Amino acid sequence: MTDRPVLGITMGDPSGIGPEIVVKSLADPEITNICTPVVLGDLEILKKADIDSQVLSELVATDDLNCDFSNFSKGFVLRLSNLNPDVTKLGHPTPETGNAMETYINTGVDLALSGAIDALVTAPITKTGLKLAGSSFHGHTELIAHKTGTANFAMMMAGPRLKVVLTTIHIPLSQVPEQLSSREIARIINLTRDTLITRFGIVRPRLAVAGLNPHAGEQGMFGNEETDIILPAVIKAREQGVHITDPLPPDTVFFNALEGRFDAVICMYHDQGLIPFKLVHFRDGVNTTIGLPIIRTSVDHGTAYDIAWTGKADPTSMKEAIKMAAAQAVNQKKYGNRNGR
Numbered sequence: 100m101t102d103r104p105v106l107g108i109t110m111g112d113p114s115g116i117g118p119e120i121v122v123k124s125l126a127d128p129e130i131t132n133i134c135t136p137v138v139l140g141d142l143e144i145l146k147k148a149d150i151d152s153q154v155l156s157e158l159v160a161t162d163d164l165n166c167d168f169s170n171f172s173k174g175f176v177l178r179l180s181n182l183n184p185d186v187t188k189l190g191h192p193t194p195e196t197g198n199a200m201e202t203y204i205n206t207g208v209d210l211a212l213s214g215a216i217d218a219l220v221t222a223p224i225t226k227t228g229l230k231l232a233g234s235s236f237h238g239h240t241e242l243i244a245h246k247t248g249t250a251n252f253a254m255m256m257a258g259p260r261l262k263v264v265l266t267t268i269h270i271p272l273s274q275v276p277e278q279l280s281s282r283e284i285a286r287i288i289n290l291t292r293d294t295l296i297t298r299f300g301i302v303r304p305r306l307a308v309a310g311l312n313p314h315a316g317e318q319g320m321f322g323n324e325e326t327d328i329i330l331p332a333v334i335k336a337r338e339q340g341v342h343i344t345d346p347l348p349p350d351t352v353f354f355n356a357l358e359g360r361f362d363a364v365i366c367m368y369h370d371q372g373l374i375p376f377k378l379v380h381f382r383d384g385v386n387t388t389i390g391l392p393i394i395r396t397s398v399d400h401g402t403a404y405d406i407a408w409t410g411k412a413d414p415t416s417m418k419e420a421i422k423m424a425a426a427q428a429v430n431q432k433k434y435g436n437r438n439g440r
């Protein structure tokens with residue numbers, strides 16, 4: 100890796116706000132000064148999104164998957180689809196847009212695994228679009244984990260004030276209690292500790308774990324998952340040197356994290372972590388998959404079809420995802436890669 104990491108940036112769902120936030124991000128010199136971008140997407144769709152900046156005219160367009168991306172300062176557009184921007188139904192996914200966005204991700208993973216890019220940043224896709232394309236994956240996280248052969252992975256949402264890591268991700272709430280196990284929670288705790296060291300440069304991470312039930316069970320009055328499932332995982336992790344709390348009441352643990360007492364909160368289910376996270380960091384939060392053999396960051400929001408192709412999309416989360424990918428690439432070089440062990 101040179102001083103400026105080469106970042107693959109997928110365009111996301113062509114019918115959502117992905118193309119707009121990618122173009123807006125690349126129009127910011129703060130972004131182009133810290134990386135060489137390789138946009139994986141569709142040149143004509145990107146041009147349609149580039150109404151103000153003309154940033155695309157500065158990038159080299161190529162179809163060559165074997166191109167040396169480290170060899171040019173401004174960046175590239177790797178053309179992976181040829182959708183007709185006039186007939187693509189903006190704001191509505193189709194099998195064609197679903198296929199295209201899946202191709203951008205798959206190609207990005209291949210390039211990252213081969214070392215042609217230093218990290219992968221993904222613009223939002225729709226789960227419906229993936230399904231229309233015939234994919235069985237719920238989102239990037241599961242797709243990329245599968246493609247990289249990674250079993251030990253997790254979803255982290257990260258911002259300057261709060262980081263949350265999910266024990267269960269996209270499953271019905273009713274299935275959460277039966278999906279929780281001490282083994283799985285211990286895995287997530289260890290993976291979070293390792294990632295905070297290697298990718299975020301935190302020397303001795305301080306972790307908190309949220310209970311599942313009100314008041315973390317209140318000594319069994321409101322549930323036993325804390326004592327029977329979460330606490331044994333905590334004890335095991337402590338034996339392995341992890342600095343972590345007992346299961347804490349979920350209604351106050353996030354406040355304490357915001358006050359700076361913890362570097363990350365281990366959460367039991369999706370909305371337990373994402374509601375407080377998005378309240379604080381919706382604009383500037385980053386979604387990163389931890390445990391992968393590659394670096395992958397993403398926006399913390401979705402395809403925003405209600406404002407797609409109106410010019411109203413805010414690129415802040417995309418820019419933060421790019422900055423985090425660049426920083427993780429540098430940290431990984433410095434601290435090594437203990438992920439996935």
Ligand SMILES: NC(=O)C1=CN([C@@H]2O[C@H](COP(=O)(O)OP(=O)(O)OC[C@H]3O[C@@H](n4cnc5c(N)ncnc54)[C@H](O)[C@@H]3O)[C@@H](O)[C@H]2O)C=CC1
Pocket residue numbers: 116120222223224225226227239386397398399400401402403404405406411412413414415416
């Ligand atoms: N990283 C990813 O690929 C993610 C994908 N999704 C997918 O996106 C689709 C839509 O999900 P929703 O629940 O509607 O969430 P959403 O995040 O797309 O939209 C929620 C609200 O926030 C607004 N919004 C989102 N991003 C914005 C931005 N950058 N600038 C200005 N306003 C913005 C939208 O206009 C909407 O009012 C779903 O299929 C979901 O699965 C959701 C989250 C992350």
Ligand SMILES: NCC(=O)COP(=O)(O)O
Pocket residue numbers: 224237238239240241373386397
């Ligand atoms: N709720 C976060 C989300 O849906 C993002 O999923 P992914 O596409 O990053 O797996």
